[in-house]
Amino acid sequence: QVQVVESGxxxxxxxxxxxxxxxxxxxxxxxxxxxxxxxAPGKEREFVAALGWGDGNTYYANSVKGRFTISxxxxxxxxxxxxxxLKPEDTAVYFCAMDAQGRGHFTASVGYGTWGQGTQVTxxx
Numbered sequence: 061q062v063q064v065v066e067s068g069x070x071x072x073x074x075x076x077x078x079x080x081x082x083x084x085x086x087x088x089x090x091x092x093x094x095x096x097x098x099x100a101p102g103k104e105r106e107f108v109a110a111l112g113w114g115d116g117n118t119y120y121a122n123s124v125k126g127r128f129t130i131s132x133x134x135x136x137x138x139x140x141x142x143x144x145x146l147k148p149e150d151t152a153v154y155f156c157a158m159d160a161q162g163r164g165h166f167t168a169s170v171g172y173g174t175w176g177q178g179t180q181v182t183x184x185x
Contacts, residue, residue: 069179
């Protein structure tokens with residue numbers, strides 16, 4: 061069974077940085093894209109950032125563009141989310157997701173079939 065596991069969440073102050081990591085593991089699989097989503101209390105899950113594995117193109121939500129950077133380590137089937145200039149509104153549970161089927165919808169939840177359990181990021185003001 062293929063799975064992804066996130067790590068790196070925590071409690072930080074406004075303006076601080078945090079780096080999330082996500083590693084995919086399991087039986088033989090192909091990665092088409094990996095992405096990050098987040099869900100704040102009382103809100104729906106929203107897209108944050110994604111990376112197309114084939115061409116390396118990156119995609120960002122407008123709310124994080126210029127502050128967050130998604131990157132990857134192909135050899136480790138891992139993706140990272142560097143979060144700088146954090147704001148209280150970035151507080152949420154962050155989920156890593158992987159598309160191992162080639163769904164092709166990088167910025168939508170339906171584009172991913174494998175999800176992690178989530179890691180809490182809390183930004184205090």
